[in-house]
Amino acid sequence: MKLFYTFLLIFFSSFSFGQNKTIAIIPEPVTLSAVQGEYTLKGPLTIGISDNIQAAEIAGYLLNAITAPTGYLTTIQKNNSNANIKLILLSPEEKVLGNEGYKLSVTPSSITISANKAAGLFYGVQSLLQLLPKEIASKTVVADKVWSVPCVEITDFPRFGWRGLMFDVVRHFFTKEEVKDFIDDMAKYKFNLLHLHLTDDQGWRIEIKSLPKLTTVGAWNVKKIGTFGTFSKPEDNEPRDYGGFYTQEDIREIIQYARDRFINILPEIEMPGHSLAAIASYPELSCTPGADKYKVNSGERFMVWPPSGHFYGLLDNTLCPANEKVYAFIDKVITEVAQLFPFEYIHMGGDETARNFWEKSPAIKALMQKEKLKNLDEVQSYFVKRVETIIRSKGKKLIGWDEILQGGLAPNAAVMSWRGIQGGIEAAKQKHEVVMSPSTFAYLDYMQGDRAIEPPVYATLRLNKAYQFDPVPNGVDPQFIKGGQANLWTEQIYNTRHMQYMLWPRAFAIAESVWSPKQKKNWNQFVRRVETHFDRFDIAKIKYSPALYDAVVAVKNNGKDLPLIELSTEVEGLDIYYSFDNSFPDNFYPKYKEPLTMPKDAAAMKIITYRGDKPIGRMIVITSDDLKKRAGIKSGK
Numbered sequence: 294m295k296l297f298y299t300f301l302l303i304f305f306s307s308f309s310f311g312q313n314k315t316i317a318i319i320p321e322p323v324t325l326s327a328v329q330g331e332y333t334l335k336g337p338l339t340i341g342i343s344d345n346i347q348a349a350e351i352a353g354y355l356l357n358a359i360t361a362p363t364g365y366l367t368t369i370q371k372n373n374s375n376a377n378i379k380l381i382l383l384s385p386e387e388k389v390l391g392n393e394g395y396k397l398s399v400t401p402s403s404i405t406i407s408a409n410k411a412a413g414l415f416y417g418v419q420s421l422l423q424l425l426p427k428e429i430a431s432k433t434v435v436a437d438k439v440w441s442v443p444c445v446e447i448t449d450f451p452r453f454g455w456r457g458l459m460f461d462v463v464r465h466f467f468t469k470e471e472v473k474d475f476i477d478d479m480a481k482y483k484f485n486l487l488h489l490h491l492t493d494d495q496g497w498r499i500e501i502k503s504l505p506k507l508t509t510v511g512a513w514n515v516k517k518i519g520t521f522g523t524f525s526k527p528e529d530n531e532p533r534d535y536g537g538f539y540t541q542e543d544i545r546e547i548i549q550y551a552r553d554r555f556i557n558i559l560p561e562i563e564m565p566g567h568s569l570a571a572i573a574s575y576p577e578l579s580c581t582p583g584a585d586k587y588k589v590n591s592g593e594r595f596m597v598w599p600p601s602g603h604f605y606g607l608l609d610n611t612l613c614p615a616n617e618k619v620y621a622f623i624d625k626v627i628t629e630v631a632q633l634f635p636f637e638y639i640h641m642g643g644d645e646t647a648r649n650f651w652e653k654s655p656a657i658k659a660l661m662q663k664e665k666l667k668n669l670d671e672v673q674s675y676f677v678k679r680v681e682t683i684i685r686s687k688g689k690k691l692i693g694w695d696e697i698l699q700g701g702l703a704p705n706a707a708v709m710s711w712r713g714i715q716g717g718i719e720a721a722k723q724k725h726e727v728v729m730s731p732s733t734f735a736y737l738d739y740m741q742g743d744r745a746i747e748p749p750v751y752a753t754l755r756l757n758k759a760y761q762f763d764p765v766p767n768g769v770d771p772q773f774i775k776g777g778q779a780n781l782w783t784e785q786i787y788n789t790r791h792m793q794y795m796l797w798p799r800a801f802a803i804a805e806s807v808w809s810p811k812q813k814k815n816w817n818q819f820v821r822r823v824e825t826h827f828d829r830f831d832i833a834k835i836k837y838s839p840a841l842y843d844a845v846v847a848v849k850n851n852g853k854d855l856p857l858i859e860l861s862t863e864v865e866g867l868d869i870y871y872s873f874d875n876s877f878p879d880n881f882y883p884k885y886k887e888p889l890t891m892p893k894d895a896a897a898m899k900i901i902t903y904r905g906d907k908p909i910g911r912m913i914v915i916t917s918d919d920l921k922k923r924a925g926i927k928s929g930k
């Protein structure tokens with residue numbers, strides 16, 4: 294009997310191991326049944342399509358994805374029922390699949406992807422690519438590889454129609470080619486919305502032909518190296534040659550590139566706050582005397598965020614709501630933006646408007662009297678309503694950060710909830726459309742591991758918290774929740790490698806939160822799939838953060854003014870080893886079992902994680918002063 298159980302155990306563990314190794318789709322499909330057997334791709338290959346131009350385009354995408362790593366001669370053939378891989382547009386349609394769903398059937402004799410619409414075929418292709426061996430991520434031919442796909446039956450469709458990532462291309466500029474790479478990676482994980490943050494205090498990134506100074510002046514600042522936000526104030530003679538912008542031709546190219554991957558682009562033109570680049574270009578847009586001396590910000594401090602209380606500007610980075618020239622300016626900008634971007638929404642920003650200069654402005658006072666506005670919330674709301682009218686007049690809908698609720702929401706405005714979920718709940722109650730992107734779950738600029746070793750940012754969001762993202766809060770009518778997105782602000786992101794490090798693996802967690810059924814979420818299983826995608830990223834040379842393997846350090850006061858340290862890991866099955874004597878711990882050092890009190894004379898704590906006998910996390914070094922600080926204990930020295 295015992296032997297029988299042992300046999301069963303081995304059988305099941307090897308079965309599930311085998312499955313995990315080969316089947317690791319992100320985001321997890323709605324239903325997936327794995328069956329015995331596999332289909333092996335061998336050259337020459339045929340991709341069969343019905344007589345449809347969009348299916349042909351997707352077949353072309355698949356062909357490119359397969360031929361680079363396999364080197365197989367591959368052809369696309371119409372109406373060939375013997376093709377190796379068939380892409381079929383269903384007629385009649387299958388209701389459950391909607392516009393983006395698909396079925397993927399892999400049998401020992403063929404691979405078939407079927408869908409109602411081209412988008413579904415595209416997502417089926419993404420799942421198929423994820424079923425192929427990891428070397429499919431290679432950009433060059435991998436010789437002597439057996440390209441087999443496990444037999445599966447998948448039916449899959451998204452939970453939400455808005456599955457977004459926001460990319461801030463202002464704080465640091467990313468080139469057209471870098472944006473395309475970003476789009477390519479989004480598409481692999483079935484995101485369908487790229488929110489481009491195009492204007493801010495540090496730059497104006499989109500050519501507006503009727504307002505040329507926005508890009509001759511507004512797109513450029515001074516290159517500084519160090520920690521953004523603490524840079525020295527630029528001298529007058531320092532060259533303003535850092536930055537850049539997209540021409541309208543570039544924008545069209547990016548939009549088309551995204552469209553080919555079933556991704557819409559939401560342009561964000563920030564106002565009335567975060568507008569220093571516009572004001573440096575056209576100072577008459579400000580209410581504040583002296584704005585003609587303003588320059589595009591280069592990362593020097595100009596806003597003050599008191600730990601408690603209201604933030605304020607050291608200079609006035611807002612468009613003046615009391616100035617008719619501002620609305621003429623916005624009309625010009627929105628006219629060109631609306632003509633360029635086919636997406637139905639334009640994002641007007643609306644967040645973090647420092648109003649300390651408005652308080653002193655005679656023009657704002659006069660506006661308040663004229664329009665009977667009782668306070669600055671109402672001034673802001675007046676501004677948003679004027680912008681909403683402009684955006685609507687160009688045939689588009691307004692979406693803005695949740696501060697647009699202050700002083701009363703403009704009619705028809707959609708809300709993007711970032712200060713937690715409360716703004717989204719409020720807007721949904723008022724029957725406005727909502728996109729959830731709460732900083733608490735979806736801010737990918739936050740640190741993802743211990744602050745002793747992460748590049749410094751003011752907050753932390755670990756992978757397991759991002760994985761808990763649910764765009765529909767309890768008690769909210771889901772019909773108003775369009776979906777969710779994660780936001781990648783780039784103040785502290787200076788290049789593509791670090792951008793990738795911040796994006797992955799947390800964007801996997803977000804992808805799963807906006808695509809997969811809520812009840813299918815499973816953290817341990819997700820981690821295993823993430824690890825197989827790390828292997829793919831290694832081959833594709835895409836950077837990702839290994840922070841999920843690091844120890845999680847929690848510190849409090851032990852009651853006697855020494856830090857009490859509690860260690861844990863996000864990933865199960867890891868061991869933690871530590872030292873307090875400055876030497877580097879390994880798996881022969883003390884293994885963490887229970888909360889530890891820091892020895893009184895310790896200089897630092899060093900912590901490392903292992904999986905079995907292999908180090909896996911990064912070495913975390915925290916000085917005793919830092920441990921004390923974290924515990925709220927004053928350092929004796």
Ligand code: ACM
Pocket residue numbers: 644645694711
């Ligand atoms: C924001 O993060 N200020 C929208």
